[in-house]
Amino acid sequence: MSPRLPWLGCLLVTVAACQRPPPEEGAQPLPRVRVAPVAPGQAVRGLRVTGLLSALPGREVRLAPPVPGRLSLLRVAEGDRVRAGEVLAQVDLGPATAELQQAEATLKEATSALEAAREKRARTDVLVDRGVAARQDAEQDRSAEAAARSAETRARSALELARRGVGRTALQAPFDGVVTTVWVRQGEMVDASTPAVVQVSATDPLELRAFVTQQEAAALRPGQRASLRVEGLAGAREGEVTAVAPAVDALSGNVGVRLRFANPRDDLRLGGAAWAHVVLEDLGAALAVPSSALLPQEDGGVAVARVADGRVHTVPVRIVSEDEGRAVIQGPLAVGDPVVVEGGYSLPDDAGVEVLR
Structure with a gap:
């Protein structure tokens, strides 16, 4: 190779660098945003109800011996799981x-x-x-x-x-369940004045017992699908409406409703507060986006910022439902369209952005 060739290469690189246009003075970096794709969703008309988790009717009983005497044996404590027919306590024989x-x-x-x-x-x-x-x-x-x-x-x-x-001196579990309360200690006397020794409750399935207004109760029917959520537990549990009270509660003026949900892992706790979303009507296919993608508009409406070719475009949408950080919407979008979920506030329409990966 000729010794002049390396020098010639360096000369060409230097000339090319000198021909590049200098950066514009005062240029601002593009706003950085994060995006998420639009997902398919289902539009429904629903009702949210809040209440307490309870055992099914007849599946929570208090056990007391019909004969008086000293409680000579107590084999369980609160939280113990028991089987049907198992002896839980015994009065002195x-x-x-x-x-x-x-x-x-x-x-x-x-x-x-x-x-x-x-x-x-x-x-x-x-x-x-x-x-x-x-x-x-x-x-x-x-x-x-x-x-x-x-x-x-x-x-x-x-x-x-x-x-x-x-x-009758032995107290036996009437069904599979869990001991929820113990009122008497071993060695104490029990008689007709003792309300109960232990309480046994079945935990699978459980019911959500709630109250709704009379207007809301008119839209509820047994068999309607419902999804249950409990604070601290991830995901939703699927169930259904089992009963709507035929009478109005005299004290509150509301109507009682019961919803049933499976609890095979016992992670739903008796007496715990929970809420459920009851599906009243299926409105067909829709779109779903994270709630952080929703942008309030000056006219009171809502929009999302769709990103295309490095620019954001404001797209008005209508919220069908919103729950747990996820919104079901309708509007001129397609599944897979990237929408801004972080950094989209105060961006004008058609603004250039840098999408963070």
Whole structure:
């Protein structure tokens, strides 16, 4: 290679650099924005209801022993999960066992008395047939046998009641659920004045119980789809309206409504506040954008800033619904169009921008 060629290359680069136009003095950097694509959405007419999570009707019970005594055994605490039929607590068996033993002894005596009366009546019948005894004696023996039979029947019934009394000293879970409250400690006395020992609640599914105005209640029907949200839990739970009260609450003037939602992981808590969005009417396909893309307009409307060829273009839109940082809109946009979600405020229409990646 000729030694002049490197020098010639450097000369050409220097000349090209000298021919570049100098930057304009006072030029301002372009505003920087972040964008997000328009996504497909569904336009619905809905109603938001707020209430408390509760167990289903009949799936929250308070258990109390029907016999008085000392609570000799308490096997559960609040928050424990239990299975149907599991023994949760036990009242002292002493008195109930004593009653059972007494009933067994009474039945044994009554049975013996009945056998004796039956044998005596049989002997008297033989003597009457032989003419040795009077018929009046036979009638008396038959009456004694009938009385003994009645006494034996009463003793047998008393024994059955005593056996049931022993069984009633144990508190068993009526269904699968969780212990939500314990009122009595082990060793304490329970009697008719004790409202309950433990409370068991089923947790799957749960209901959202809320109140709505009479006008709102007119649009609600069992079977309508609903999505539940709870503060602190990500995502929504799908469910439905199960019942709308037929009467107005006398105190509030509102109408009660119940919505049911599955809770297989037990992350929905009884008594917790939650809100649900009930779908009243499906309005068809729409578009979805982050709520941060919405820009208020001077005329009171709303718009988004669409980016094309490095410039923003204000596009008026109509908000159908907005929830959890996401807005469903309608307007002259297409799925996939980039709209400004950060840095779009105060930008004039057709302004140049730098899109941050």
